[in-house]
Amino acid sequence: MELSVRRVKSSNGERLIVLVDELGMPLFYPALYVTVHMRGRSLALNTIQSALSALKAMYAWQSYYNIDVESRFSCNELLLSHEIHSLRDFMQKPLAGENERSVISISRRSGSVSKGNQYARMSVIADYLGFLADHHLPSSTSSREGIERMVAQIKSNRPKTSNKSSVSREDKHLDDELLDSLEEALRPGSGSNPIREYAVQVRNALMFSILRVTGLRRGELLNLKVEDVDFTTNTMKVVRRPDSKGDSRAYQPVAKTRERVFPLMPELTDQIRGYVLSHRIKVPGAKKHGYLFITHKSGKSQGLPLSNSGFGKFIGVLKSVLECASGIHAHSLRHHWNYTFSKICENRALPPEREEKLRSYLMGWSETSGTAAAYNRRHIKEQAGKAVLELQNKHLGRARREGTA
Structure with missing residues (x-):
């Protein structure tokens, strides 16, 4: 089955994005998932597109291993550990035409997607499969616990990612x-x-x-x-x-x-x-x-x-x-604008709190988002650097004076 992501514009101007088959028909459960879990939270279309790209990868995995999760869940059967491991390994693979509208064969290119990409795919798929299982399995405590274990196992198979950037x-x-x-x-x-x-x-x-x-x-x-x-x-x-x-x-x-x-x-x-x-x-x-x-x-x-x-x-x-x-x-x-703005604020000797408020307004950020604070940290770094140089100068200056005495 070949799938593609399509953006459509309704008569009232609303933009929609759906995962469709080769006949152009939207897949029911991905459309329901997007409507209930994503559009209801007013998520951006690009966020929804990324989620649907992850689901395309999941459907490619199903096709490759001849697995039908909807049928499995309808029979009260959840994914087994080895299947989750195969899902994990498959999500490392780039898909042919991943940046294009159509998909769904596995790319023959060597290599793998980034850990961040794999992590995002597995996160969406875990949430989606939990949603899908809720709709197919009978409502019972044991079913709920089984679904939660499956979702937790999928998430535990996500790659370890670092939140530290090499360049702040x-x-x-x-x-x-x-x-x-x-x-x-x-x-x-x-x-x-x-x-x-x-x-x-x-x-x-x-x-x-x-x-x-x-x-x-x-x-x-x-x-x-x-x-x-x-x-x-x-x-x-x-x-x-x-x-x-x-x-x-x-x-x-x-x-x-x-x-x-x-x-x-x-x-x-x-x-x-x-x-x-x-x-x-x-x-x-x-x-x-x-x-x-x-x-x-x-x-x-x-x-x-x-x-x-x-x-x-x-x-x-x-x-x-x-x-x-x-x-x-x-x-x-x-x-670069933020870097230049920091230098201007520094030359004007603006307090960091005031700089953060001005930056948040001009960039359109909430003052509580913490985004502006990330740029304001340069003040702390520069002050720390000046303090270290002053300490070194004090020590080396004394050594120079003693050497010439």
């Missing part, structure tokens, strides 16, 4: 000289600009500038509308628009975090106005919606809001401009 979040940043070079290469009319069409050059340069100076996420950038920019007060709003009817994109970019307002330099506001009035307005179809960044290339998507894949091509352009820019991506610009 607050230390991830780009080089300002690299970003300046990219900005110069993307300048409209620049001889080193890899894009030929001038309007697209203007759009790309504007997107890069906004990402650099605001730290917006990709989804927040693509979700911007012209009306979000107040050209009188030089401000820009980040607005949540889940399941927008006016957005034609099935993979709708959304603001993931809280709404907020950014002050903009008049020069940047003028650049946005220039793009809208001199370039965007001339593209057929652009007037049918209010999204700021659009597709300029001729074809059926011309004038539509810029898609995630279109944004991916823009990132590809950034990587092609300079050899040393191969590691750049949208989130690296967000990390």
Whole structure:
């Protein structure tokens, strides 16, 4: 059985994601699981897609070992230990076309998926099989205990993962000289600009500038509308628009975090106005919606809001401009914004508590999330470093004085 994940947009604008068979029919229990356990908690579509990708891997395991868990559970039979071990081993395998819409054969590539990927797969599958067993086994204490043991055994077979990153979040940043070079290469009319069409050059340069100076996420950038920019007060709003009817994109970019307002330099506001009035307005179809960044290339998507894949091509352009820019991506610009913001707060001698509040607002985080605190830890690290150097200087300075006495 070949399965695929499909995103659909309903008439009221709601985005849905389902696991379907080769005839395009949704699989009943995965659809029920998503509806009851995931959409009810208002989880993001990308989270649901990751869960369904794990279930695709589980169905591949079933097909490979000729196991039908629904039939087994209907007969009051749970998975045996050796079957859970085979599930564990199978979840290490990459699936052919895993990043594509269709699946389901096992990849012939050597190697295995990351421990994090395997851990995520096993976590979803454990939860799903517990849900499935609850629906098929009779309601009894013994059944409940058996299901709990099976779920616990699946989870206990997840790989050990470390929550320690080799590079801490607050230390991830780009080089300002690299970003300046990219900005110069993307300048409209620049001889080193890899894009030929001038309007697209203007759009790309504007997107890069906004990402650099605001730290917006990709989804927040693509979700911007012209009306979000107040050209009188030089401000820009980040607005949540889940399941927008006016957005034609099935993979709708959304603001993931809280709404907020950014002050903009008049020069940047003028650049946005220039793009809208001199370039965007001339593209057929652009007037049918209010999204700021659009597709300029001729074809059926011309004038539509810029898609995630279109944004991916823009990132590809950034990587092609300079050899040393191969590691750049949208989130690296967000990390760099936070690094630069930390330096500004340090120069202004802002207390860490105040810095954390400001950062949380500008990034759209809850003040209690702890995310801002991860970046604020750089203060502690730098203070510790200065203290160590002072101690070393005191010791070595005394040794030098004694040596010259």
